[in-house]
Structure formats: C-alpha cells, structure tokens
Amino acid sequence: xxxxxxxxxxxxxxxxxxxxxxxxxxxxxxxxxxxxxxxxxxxxxxxxxxxxxxxxxxxxxxxxxxxxxxxxxxxxxxxxxxxxxxxxxxxxxxxxxxxxxxxxxxxxxxxxxxxxxxxxxxxxxxxxxxxxxxxxxxxxxxxxxxxxxxxxxxxxxxxxxxxxxxxxxxxxxxxxxxxxxxxxxxxxxxxxxxxxxxxxxxxxxxxxxxxxxxxxxxxxxxxxxxxxxxxxxxxxxxxxxxxxxxxxxxxxxxxxxxxxxxxxxxxxxxxxxxxxxxxxxxxxxxxxxxxxxxxxxxxxxxxxxxxxxxxxxxxxxxxxxxxxxxxxxxxxxxxxxxxxxxxxxxxxxxxxxxxxxxxxxxxxxxxxxxxxxxxxxxxxxxxxxxxxxxxxx
Ligand SMILES: *Cc1c(COP(=O)(O)O)cnc(C)c1O
Numbered sequence: 001x002x003x004x005x006x007x008x009x010x011x012x013x014x015x016x017x018x019x020x021x022x023x024x025x026x027x028x029x030x031x032x033x034x035x036x037x038x039x040x041x042x043x044x045x046x047x048x049x050x051x052x053x054x055x056x057x058x059x060x061x062x063x064x065x066x067x068x069x070x071x072x073x074x075x076x077x078x079x080x081x082x083x084x085x086x087x088x089x090x091x092x093x094x095x096x097x098x099x100x101x102x103x104x105x106x107x108x109x110x111x112x113x114x115x116x117x118x119x120x121x122x123x124x125x126x127x128x129x130x131x132x133x134x135x136x137x138x139x140x141x142x143x144x145x146x147x148x149x150x151x152x153x154x155x156x157x158x159x160x161x162x163x164x165x166x167x168x169x170x171x172x173x174x175x176x177x178x179x180x181x182x183x184x185x186x187x188x189x190x191x192x193x194x195x196x197x198x199x200x201x202x203x204x205x206x207x208x209x210x211x212x213x214x215x216x217x218x219x220x221x222x223x224x225x226x227x228x229x230x231x232x233x234x235x236x237x238x239x240x241x242x243x244x245x246x247x248x249x250x251x252x253x254x255x256x257x258x259x260x261x262x263x264x265x266x267x268x269x270x271x272x273x274x275x276x277x278x279x280x281x282x283x284x285x286x287x288x289x290x291x292x293x294x295x296x297x298x299x300x301x302x303x304x305x306x307x308x309x310x311x312x313x314x315x316x317x318x319x320x321x322x323x324x325x326x327x328x329x330x331x332x333x334x335x336x337x338x339x340x341x342x343x344x345x346x347x348x349x350x351x352x353x354x355x356x357x358x359x360x361x362x363x364x365x366x367x368x369x370x371x372x373x374x375x376x377x378x379x380x381x382x383x384x385x386x387x388x389x390x391x392x393x
Contacts, residue, residue: 013326014358017334018148018307019176020198020205021350023262027203030261031254038251047241050256053263057178057201057271058193058211060185066241067207067259068194068232069252072175075194075208077105078232079171082212082220083140083192086110090140091132091168093124093159097149097337098173102142109228114138120339121150121297121309126158133166140169145183146176148199149337151309151346152298153181160189169216175199178209179266179351180278180306191216197255200278200306202351203262206255278305281354284389285347288363288382292370297344306354308347309340313375318342321369329365359386 015022036043054065068074080102084090090111092103095118106113116132118124129141141163145154156172163170169191174183180200185193191213198205212220212234220227220234227233231249240248266274282305286296289310297309312318318335322345325331336344347362363382370377 011330014329014331014361015353016348016358016362017332018346018348019196019350021200021202021348021353023202023204023258024265024352026265027258027261030257031204033257035253038253039245039247043251043253043256044245046256046260047251050260050263051241053260053267054209054211057263057266058174058183058185058195058209059187060211060213062185062211062213063242064217064234064238065209065211066237067197067209067256068237069206069249069255070208071205072194072196072199072208073101074232075175075196075210076102076173077229078208078210078234078237079192079194079212080105080111080142081109081229081232082227082234083169083171083216084109084111085223085225087112088140089114089136089138090142091116091129091138093118093129093141093143093154095122095124095150095152095154096120096144096147098144098147098175102144102173106142111140121152122299123152123154123302124159126155126162129159130162133162133168138166138168140171141166142171142173144173144175146174146181146304146307148176148304148307148346150297150340150344151304151307152302153304156188156190164189169219176304176307176350179274180354181275181304182271185211185213197259197262199348200351201259201262201266202353203258204255206252207259209259275305278349278354280389280393281305281349281356281359282308284356284386285349285359285363287389288359288386291381291385292363292367292377297340306348306350308349309336310345310347312336312343312345313370316370316373316375318345320373321345321366324369324372325362325365328369329361331362331365333362356390 178195334346
C-alpha cells in the first residue's frame, strides 16, 4: 500500500519534555465535536466562556483576556508589538532562550533594548533591574516567569514593584508557569502576560492566551503609530472578541473547544490542588534523582516544578539515553539548548503529564538505562526515595 495514503497512527507517548504535555482525553474529544460558524451565536457564547475561564486561571479582571490564534511565540509577539513603538526604551531580562527571543522581537519592533543579563541557569536578581531602571526612563520591563530552556523559576513581585514605581509597564512570559504554579496577574501588578496551550494547560499547541491590564490597553490606544502587525493588532482583535464581534480572522474553532475543556478541567481540579500536585511530583522526582546522584542545573529555590533541568552524568551519552527512553518506554524528555546541549536533560512535569505513575516509571527506566550505559546506580534507591516523599504526605 502507498504509505502516503495509509491511516495516520502516531505512537502513544508519555510526554515529559519541555512541551507539548499529554492531553486529557476530554480535550481531544472536545476537538472532535462538530464545527459551527465562528460568528454563530452558539460560538459567541463559547468565546465568552473561554475568556471568563481564562480570567480565572490568570487571576485577573482584565477585560482584554483572549487566546491569540498562534502558538506561545505569537503571544510574545502580540504583547511586544502592541506595547512597543519605534525608539521606546525597554528592559528585557535575559537568562535563557526565551528572554533572548523577547530581545529579538523587541528589536524587530525598533525598541531600544536595555538587556539585563544573568548567567543561564540562575534567576535575575531584582537589584540588577533596579540598577538598569536608573539609567533612563523606560516604558516596559519584560521578563520570563518560568525559563523553560534552563528550568529556572523567577520571582516576580519585587521586579513588578520596581517597574511600577518607575512608571513602566510589566510584561511577563507565563508560557510554562500558567496552570502549574501560581500566576497572579492582578495581585502582582502584571500589565501584559501571555501563555501557551501545550504546557501546563495540557491542550494541543496552537493558541496563546494573553491578558492586558487597563493601563496597557490605554497605552495601546494612544499609540502614535499603528501596530506594525495587522494580524496581532489588539485594537482590531479586541473588536472581534469584544461586544462588537467585528470579523477580523476566523478563530481556530476546534482549538477553542480544546482550550475551553482544558480550562474546565483545571478549575474542576482547583488551582490550589493543581499547584500542590505539581510541587509534590517535582519533589518526588528530585528525591529520586538525588538518590541516583544526579544534580539540577539551577540551585535549590530557583527550580521549576514543571520543568526539571538536570545534569547528564559525566560520560553518559545524551542521545543514547533519550532514544532508549523513547524506543523502549515511549517516553519523551528534552535535551539541553545552546550551551547546555549534551549536558542537560529537561524533564517536563506539566499538567496531565505530572503524575506519580509517570515519575515512578521514568525513575526506574532511567535507572535501568544508566546501569546499561556504564553509570552504575543502586537498583531501587531512586524509587524508594520518591516513594518516601509520597508516603510522607
Ligand atoms: C514554549 C515557550 C515559548 C514559545 O512557545 P511556542 O508555543 O513554542 O511558540 C515561549 N516562552 C516560553 C517560556 C516557553 O516555554
């Protein structure tokens, strides 16, 4: 039979990389429900529901809270290209791939970027941002909450306060954090925030939830120049999602179904319980890894629950281990990026993928593979250490 016309049958994978994470079957089912028109009154209801559900997950009252049609990077692009005009001074914090991507996008929008750099694998110290704010009047401070490239958690409250005291807007990348650990848009004074569906929200990739504060929206409405991107111009997109329902583009209907269902699942579990689950599973994984003598890239206190960036033991071949995990256990984990290629593994515990069963399977698979690769580990020690964490709960 012609391979091109055989039925699609991808393998079943346990997705423990930097995204996508596994989807709940209810999300996949929602995607298979019938299409209706995007201006059908029934669909308008679904759009409203989705916005309200997003507000609850972002912890915000912001009217302008919508999913952008595009992946997480489109959320990054949408927030920056709407808030930044030619010649604006903006601070971008860089301690990994995604901070660097923000710089690229801000520069393409002709901002004058003041970089606040920190060693990759470490959080940005607020003092560095305070120092940069002294140099000149800036319009915006941008930062990544959960740096997926290095597994670093960034505290936001202090930097948000500094931005506000200075009269600057505060832009946060919550692509990997939203749905996995607290993200408090209103309480932390965040003016613009974006995420993506395929990380801790556990829906397929394809939408970028974004939210803009009234202050940010006012700034957009008073721009001197038009937003350079037509597709991402929030003054137009807002009218499509708002009361006017003016046609702008055709919302990806099945993806909106998926997001609505994924958000429902999140709120059924409860945000608090969901975050506690992510934390507990991270602690169990960390205990198991420690028992195997495997270290983390970021120091304690700067580690993400949902993305565990761990050091590959000396002499162990990155690709050989990852391909055995994939071939023999159907498990995907991520490799390192940039300077960490071949040095670091990125183990995602995002949304539906963050389960006790996945962790126990991963630890025992890794133990078996490492023993075969000439890195001897005591059999059973990792499982015991992880179980101790679960049993002490
Ligand atoms: C994944 C990710 C992005 C980019 O999202 P895409 O869906 O791949 O476009 C941006 N920022 C962070 C922190 C991410 O983890």
